[in-house]
Amino acid sequence: MLYSFKVALRSLWFYRWINLLSILSIATGLFIFGVVLFSLYNIERATHRAPEKFTITVFLKDRAKESEIQSLVNRLSDEKLISRVKYISKDEALRELKESLKDAAYVLEGLDENPLFPSIEIKLKEDAFNRRDVDYFIKRLRRLDVVEDVFYGEDIFSSIKSLYRNFRVASILLIVLFSVAIVFVSYSTVKILFFKRAEEIEIYKLLGATKGFIRGPFIFEGTMIGLFGGLIGSAGLLALFDLLKGLGNPEIPLVRMLVLPPEIVAVIPVSGLILGLIGSVIAIGRLRY
Amino acid sequence: MMIQFREVTKIYDNITALRRVSFSIGKGEYVFVTGPSGAGKSTLLKLIYLAEKPDEGSISIAGYSTDTLKERAIPYLRRNIGVVFQDFKLLENKTVYDNIAIALRIRGVGEREIRERVHEALKLVNLRHKADNLPSALSGGEQQRVTIARAIVGEPTVLLADEPTGNLDVDNAAGIMKIFSEIHAKGTTIVFATHNRDLYRNTGKRVIKLDSGNIVYDDME
Numbered sequence: 001m002l003y004s005f006k007v008a009l010r011s012l013w014f015y016r017w018i019n020l021l022s023i024l025s026i027a028t029g030l031f032i033f034g035v036v037l038f039s040l041y042n043i044e045r046a047t048h049r050a051p052e053k054f055t056i057t058v059f060l061k062d063r064a065k066e067s068e069i070q071s072l073v074n075r076l077s078d079e080k081l082i083s084r085v086k087y088i089s090k091d092e093a094l095r096e097l098k099e100s101l102k103d104a105a106y107v108l109e110g111l112d113e114n115p116l117f118p119s120i121e122i123k124l125k126e127d128a129f130n131r132r133d134v135d136y137f138i139k140r141l142r143r144l145d146v147v148e149d150v151f152y153g154e155d156i157f158s159s160i161k162s163l164y165r166n167f168r169v170a171s172i173l174l175i176v177l178f179s180v181a182i183v184f185v186s187y188s189t190v191k192i193l194f195f196k197r198a199e200e201i202e203i204y205k206l207l208g209a210t211k212g213f214i215r216g217p218f219i220f221e222g223t224m225i226g227l228f229g230g231l232i233g234s235a236g237l238l239a240l241f242d243l244l245k246g247l248g249n250p251e252i253p254l255v256r257m258l259v260l261p262p263e264i265v266a267v268i269p270v271s272g273l274i275l276g277l278i279g280s281v282i283a284i285g286r287l288r289y
Numbered sequence: 290m291m292i293q294f295r296e297v298t299k300i301y302d303n304i305t306a307l308r309r310v311s312f313s314i315g316k317g318e319y320v321f322v323t324g325p326s327g328a329g330k331s332t333l334l335k336l337i338y339l340a341e342k343p344d345e346g347s348i349s350i351a352g353y354s355t356d357t358l359k360e361r362a363i364p365y366l367r368r369n370i371g372v373v374f375q376d377f378k379l380l381e382n383k384t385v386y387d388n389i390a391i392a393l394r395i396r397g398v399g400e401r402e403i404r405e406r407v408h409e410a411l412k413l414v415n416l417r418h419k420a421d422n423l424p425s426a427l428s429g430g431e432q433q434r435v436t437i438a439r440a441i442v443g444e445p446t447v448l449l450a451d452e453p454t455g456n457l458d459v460d461n462a463a464g465i466m467k468i469f470s471e472i473h474a475k476g477t478t479i480v481f482a483t484h485n486r487d488l489y490r491n492t493g494k495r496v497i498k499l500d501s502g503n504i505v506y507d508d509m510e
Contacts, residue, residue: 003394203378206340207439208368209395211361289339289363 004216011221015193019225022189026229026272027236029178029185034237034268036178040171042258047164056122056138056152062090064118064146072146073120081137084123090114117148179275182226186279190222194283211287219280226276230269238265290349291316291447291478292337297346299332299502306332308502309346312509314480316446319473321489322482324499330482333499334449337480338370339363351446368396371440371477373450377432379424379439385411386420389439396443410438414468430461437468447478454488462488 012019060069069087076085088096093116098108124134134152141150194201204214241260292314299307307329314320322330335341336348339355348355351369358366379388389410393403411417414434424432433453440448450469454462466488473479483489489496498506 200380203380204391204395205364206338206367206372206378207392207395208364208366208443210364213395289360 001216004213005220007217008220008224011193011197011217012224015196018189018192019221022185022225023228023232025185026182026226026276027232029182030230030233030268030272031236033175033178033182033271034233034264035240036171036174037264037267038237038241038260040168041261041264043164043167045259046257047160056124056141056150058120058122058141058150059117059148060119060146061148062117068146069118069120072144076120076122079137081124081133082122083125084121086121088119088121090116090118093117093119179271182229182272182275183279183282186222186226186276187283189225190218190280190283193221194218205287205289214287215284218284219277222280222283223273223277226272226274226279227269228272229276230272233272234265234268237268290314291318291351292480293349294333294336295347295349297336297343297348299329299336299341300344305502307336307343307499310499310502310504311346312497312504312507314478317473317476317478318495319469319479320481320495320497321492322480322497322499323484323486323489324505325484327501328484328499329502330484330499331451332502334372334451334480334482337447337449338367338372364395368443369446371443371445371448373433373436373440373448373453375452375455377424377436379432379435381424384421384423385416385427385435388424388435389442392439392443406442407438410442413441413471414438415464428461430457430464433457433461433465434468437465437472441472441477445477447480448472450479450481450483452483453481454483454485 058072060072073085073087076082091114094108094114097116101107138150138152141147201214237260241258244255244258247255290313294310294312297307297310298305310329310333322333324330332341336343337350339350339358343355350366353362353366380391383391386407389407390403393406398406407420408417411420414437416431416434416438419427419431419435424435427435433456437450437453448469453469454465457465462485469479469481481488496506496508497504
């Protein structure tokens with residue numbers, strides 16, 4: 001085992017240009033692999049937390065009694081999902097509308113009666129957020145007699161959801177494609193090295209070397225090529241993340257929200273190692289005596 | 290019996306290299322296999338070290354039969370057989386020391402023991418001073434002696450030599466023959482293939498003569 005490892009290290013150095021080229025190819029593949037995972041992670045995170053940025057507005061029926069409204073406000077305040085509940089009466093709604101229109105407030109002049117509905121504004125808690133719970137909560141609200149309608153930006157939300165779904169499918173396809181490419185790079189490198197040392201291998205066989213003794217150095221070499229490629233890919237991803245953080249204006253929330261979890265940084269070299277191993281095992285194939 | 294051939298036939302592309310060959314070699318014997326070029330000497334040796342499989346018949350080596358031998362057992366059987374090739378088959382990018390040591394590394398021997406045994410083998414072939422040289426820096430006779438050292442360092446029970454003096458001058462050939470006598474004196478079975486009659490004449494050793502794939506003479510019979 002130790003001897004195989006030493007032979008693999010020597011071969012890595014002896015055929016350094018072939019190996020370096022393979023390592024850089026694998027590093028590029030794994031870097032893209034990492035960028036896809038990083039993007040997927042952040043998009044998922046953003047879509048998962050998106051609804052918490054929306055205010056749920058519950059429009060109440062015009063004929064809703066004051067006692068019914070108060071009872072609903074109290075019930076909502078006790079809900080574990082909700083951080084803030086604010087009741088806006090018809091008069092308050094009209095006043096807010098006038099304030100928002102400012103100079104154009106004259107358009108509201110001449111109205112005989114207030115056409116606006118009383119409403120309740122709800123802000124969700126950020127930590128205890130779960131999309132399924134929110135959907136269920138909205139459904140429950142809609143069923144109440146006192147409620148006219150509920151608005152919480154469903155259209156935007158479902159677009160984000162479908163965007164995320166499509167991105168996830170594309171990411172999986174990309175990851176599979178790059179994995180196959182990395183296996184192929186490892187396969188062809190080990191195959192070239194195997195052919196270069198074909199005469200040596202024949203001599204080893206005649207001297208009584210087992211298949212394990214012959215295969216060992218090649219498997220170590222393929223695995224190390226994958227691992228080194230992965231380490232460079234990880235370093236590249238960390239550098240990209242730092243660059244994004246450094247370039248980004250802290251006022252831009254998108255950049256501020258980006259997260260690179262250590263799992264993704266770690267999974268790249270591990271993937272390189274496994275894909276390199278698979279490539280080298282396929283490359284050596286079945287040895288015959 | 291150390292080696293036993295029973296009705297062995299080997300055919301390459303419709304050319305019969307060996308035809309229904311049968312013979313036995315006992316433990317500790319020193320046998321010359323002779324005959325003109327193309328007589329089947331190298332094929333016979335290749336069949337012994339399992340580089341080839343017989344098309345008909347069966348071979349037993351040190352108790353293992355080719356009929357029942359599993360592929361995974363081949364390396365272990367080869368460790369009992371040292372081979373001295375006419376074309377040396379040395380690893381050009383490794384030193385003399387490493388070329389010999391590899392035979393022991395394959396067997397999983399520790400580095401300290403390897404050092405001792407390689408130096409002993411180098412002493413036997415009188416090449417201790419060349420341990421750090423690459424094969425390309427050695428003469429033909431020296432390269433052949435490295436091959437012998439590699440073949441015997443694993444202490445095989447059988448030593449096969451395929452025209453080991455074929456490329457050497459008379460003095461170098463005499464030196465090689467002396468080394469083989471010393472190895473044989475330690476009890477190793479030797480099968481020595483050569484077309485050079487001078488090497489076995491008056492030695493009193495057994496001679497098997499091949500011609501066109503047939504045994505035409507065996508002084509055992």
